[in-house]
Amino acid sequence: DIKGLAELEKLAVLGHGNGGTVYKVRQRRSSSIYALKVLRFDHDAIGIWHQAGREAEILKRVDSQFVVRCHGVFDSGTDADSGELCFVMEYMEGGSLHDVLRLRRRLPESVISDVARRVLEGLKYLHGMKIVHRDIKPSNLLINGKGEVKIADFGVSQVVAGSLEAGDSYVGTSAYMSPERFDSEKWNGGPNDDGFAGDVWALGVTMLECYMGHFPLIAPGQKPDWATLMCAICFGEPPKLVETASPDFESFIQRCLEKDWRNRGTVLELLSHPFVTKRCTSAGGLFLG
Ligand code: ADP
Ligand code: MG
Numbered sequence: 001d002i003k004g005l006a007e008l009e010k011l012a013v014l015g016h017g018n019g020g021t022v023y024k025v026r027q028r029r030s031s032s033i034y035a036l037k038v039l040r041f042d043h044d045a046i047g048i049w050h051q052a053g054r055e056a057e058i059l060k061r062v063d064s065q066f067v068v069r070c071h072g073v074f075d076s077g078t079d080a081d082s083g084e085l086c087f088v089m090e091y092m093e094g095g096s097l098h099d100v101l102r103l104r105r106r107l108p109e110s111v112i113s114d115v116a117r118r119v120l121e122g123l124k125y126l127h128g129m130k131i132v133h134r135d136i137k138p139s140n141l142l143i144n145g146k147g148e149v150k151i152a153d154f155g156v157s158q159v160v161a162g163s164l165e166a167g168d169s170y171v172g173t174s175a176y177m178s179p180e181r182f183d184s185e186k187w188n189g190g191p192n193d194d195g196f197a198g199d200v201w202a203l204g205v206t207m208l209e210c211y212m213g214h215f216p217l218i219a220p221g222q223k224p225d226w227a228t229l230m231c232a233i234c235f236g237e238p239p240k241l242v243e244t245a246s247p248d249f250e251s252f253i254q255r256c257l258e259k260d261w262r263n264r265g266t267v268l269e270l271l272s273h274p275f276v277t278k279r280c281t282s283a284g285g286l287f288l289g
Pocket of ligand 2: 017139140153
């Protein structure tokens with residue numbers, strides 16, 4: 001485990017996100033390369049502090065080949081007035097699926113099938129640990145040097161019915177959120193979903209985006225404002241795929257994008273869906289270039 005910033009040398013900035021920056025770093029002793037995510041917050045910014053703490057707790061527990069590994073969490077200790085929480089992570093040199101889509105626009109079904117299988121394996125592991133990711137989308141799926149996709153970014157994740165403190169119910173808004181997240185019933189004490197099905201929905205939207213080359217639930221030119229998105233997610237028909245899409249892919253997407261979460265495909269069902277099982281590419285990777 002890496003225990004402090006002194007062990008690391010910053011090489012480059014890899015990305016920016018909510019309240020933080022991700023750097024490429026080298027461990028001085030071993031010359032190994034890692035990604036370092038630094039979350040900054042003022043001590044009075046309780047919300048971010050809680051969120052960072054939750055992310056740290058989750059990352060420390062998670063150990064799966066389908067989830068980006070964490071090799072240490074520590075306070076940078078560089079500033080007394082504000083905090084800086086550092087996460088040392090496995091370096092994913094292929095960048096995110098979002099980056100890949102920007103370069104290649106569309107991915108073939110064989111690659112999408114492999115990505116879907118890996119994300120489903122990751123979700124099976126996380127859900128087994130009672131962790132709901134809540135932010136599955138292209139920019140949070142990262143690719144390593146072998147072309148393998150893994151789940152990253154537990155910034156808004158939640159442990160359900162676990163020993164950890166319950167998360168807040170407010171997690172902001174995202175174009176990848178499922179219809180049940182808009183459901184007023186649950187705010188009125190009605191039947192509640194546990195959130196697992198929302199990760200499946202987001203996987204479906206993400207895989208469809210890989211196929212179509214743009215966010216699939218609204219037309220490419222359409223303004224993604226709040227009302228438009230909500231209507232599309234809750235009431236819109238899933239987009240028609242071009243006739244080149246295989247029936248297996250269509251059926252897979254349909255099971256992911258079932259509006260009623262009670263009827264939606266589960267992670268286990270989808271792992272044995274023909275779209276995922278039939279076309280195991282032996283290379284099993286997402287190669288760039
Ligand atoms: P945020 O919660 O702020 O979105 P992320 O964890 O998603 O933070 O990281 C932001 C971006 O930094 C990612 O979209 C990705 O481009 C890059 N990044 C994050 N983690 C890694 C990593 N382990 N290896 C390589 N790049 C990474
Ligand atoms: Mg992110």
